[in-house]
Amino acid sequence: MKIGMIGTGNMGKILIEALLESKAISPADLLIQNRTLAKAIQIKEIYPAVTVLKTAKKVAQNADLIFLCVKPHDVFSVASDIAPYLSADKCVVSITSPINTEQLENAVSCSVARIIPSITNRALCGVALFSYGSNCTQEWKQALSTLFNNFSTPTEIADNITRVxxxxxxxxxxxxxxxxxxxxxxxxxxxxxxxxxxxxxxxxxxxxxxxxxxxxxxxxxxxxxxxxxxxxxxxxxxxxxxxxxxxxxxxxxQATQHKFEEDLQLVKNSLVIHKNI
Ligand SMILES: NC(=O)C1=CN([C@@H]2O[C@H](COP(=O)(O)OP(=O)(O)OC[C@H]3O[C@@H](n4cnc5c(N)ncnc54)[C@H](O)[C@@H]3O)[C@@H](O)[C@H]2O)C=CC1
Ligand SMILES: O=C(O)[C@@H]1CCC=N1
Missing domain, CATH: 1.10.3730.10 (ProC C-terminal domain-like)
Incomplete structure (x- = not known):
């Protein structure tokens, strides 16, 4: 299975390190891309067998499982860029809390999940919070859970406790x-x-x-x-x-719930900008 990582900032890099150091995947199966390409190239300097791609489109074309590790307001822009290149058998995972699986399913026509990681995953421990899209296949649910089990405790959560x-x-x-x-x-x-x-x-x-x-x-x-x-x-x-x-x-x-309401509104606004999805 080829895994694509779009966004190699803080959390994208941590996920890459956790995936590789836990030997969940081999570097040759990892395709990475970042808006500022230098950040992705720095990762390749540490793991030379990783492939750096210049566009998100190429990641979507060549990976089976694609992680969107960008800030919430960038998720729909990336999703609309890659949507035409995603066949139904692929899976897209977003890692940010203010975007739910229903919104992801409206943006792309394949299996989707939201997996909120934790910096503790860098030490190959701690929890990763799972929410599967309603159309996510059993095969992908199993594959994602097995993958994350290598460096975290995958824990499925109901939508209403996402923030807390x-x-x-x-x-x-x-x-x-x-x-x-x-x-x-x-x-x-x-x-x-x-x-x-x-x-x-x-x-x-x-x-x-x-x-x-x-x-x-x-x-x-x-x-x-x-x-x-x-x-x-x-x-x-x-x-x-x-x-x-x-x-x-x-x-x-109370403060985080309040900020979350603002984030949800910002996400809705960014959806209006990308109203084609
Ligand atoms: N930092 C943390 O502990 C956690 C972060 N998250 C989520 O992870 C997401 C990312 O957070 P960070 O990694 O901390 O942010 P970050 O700003 O460090 O990384 C985002 C990366 O995405 C890249 N990017 C932006 N637009 C892009 C595009 N169109 N194509 C390719 N790359 C693009 C940026 O260049 C940057 O490297 C956030 O939504 C956050 O909620 C989730 C759990 C924990
Ligand atoms: O999306 C989230 O909830 C996480 C928590 C820390 C940063 N982002």
Whole structure:
């Protein structure tokens, strides 16, 4: 199977690295293209057997499975460029949350899916959020799930939880990096620890925490219970968190939902521009 990647920015590159490093596919089966071709050529310098193509049209003609790894407002423009070259047996996958599978099915006449990846997939772990188009064949559903299983946990989601699921899976690494940074900054400001040492200790702690969860030794509540010795220091710290976090995370999810509404409207506007699809 030939896989085409249109858009080799942040996420396109991460998907390429995950596909190749997990050995899900061989570099000779990968066809890549980007508006600024230099970005695709840089990837070929690392994986010489990858083919760089000059146009999205050529990717559509030569690949069986085509990933659209462009920003939401560019998806319909690319879809309309490639639509004439897609036979019914191919599959198009978009990786962005504000575009649903129904809109993709209206744009191209083949199997479609939306798969929202996560930066964690770069470490060959974490979740990828799956939504299949209503006309997506069983063969493609199976093939996509098998492919992503090499470097993620493919998880099918209902449309109504798209935003929150993507907030947790895809935005989550940024949110928790931010919180960890504030944790480190606080330690440095309030004590004699230096930033490098605090960063190293905090990073190792997070890796260990991930391993504990992966191995299933503790749930999140039992983990807190085990560390919070009665009358000890952890309890004092948890009290501060309880007092101050308040409804921060409610506000966070409200803000992302609000932004999502704006993104959905922008997508609708870009659909009007490409009203031929
Ligand atoms: N960054 C992340 O962690 C995640 C991103 N996504 C989604 O991935 C999509 C892409 O995001 P990023 O990779 O961060 O953006 P990016 O801006 O880094 O990459 C987009 C790439 O598409 C290229 N491009 C634009 N129009 C094109 C065209 N007509 N033909 C070929 N290439 C074209 C650009 O040159 C750029 O390299 C977004 O829609 C985002 O929602 C999804 C999950 C996670
Ligand atoms: O489309 C999305 O929801 C993802 C989350 C991070 C960036 N884009």
């Amino acid at each position: 699921a993507s907030d947790i899976v895809s935005c989550g690494p940024a949110f928790f990096s931010y919180l960890t940074q504030r944790f480190i900054d606080g330690a440095v400001e309030e004590t004699e620890i230096d930033a490098d040492t605090a960063t190293k200790l905090a990073s190792e702690m997070l890796i260990g925490l991930g391993q504990l969860l992966e191995k299933g030794y503790y749930t999140l509540p039992t983990l807190q219970e085990k560390v919070s010795v009665k009358g000890g220091v952890t309890g004092e710290g948890i009290n501060v968190l309880e007092k101050n976090i308040g409804d921060t995370f409610n506000q966070l999810f």
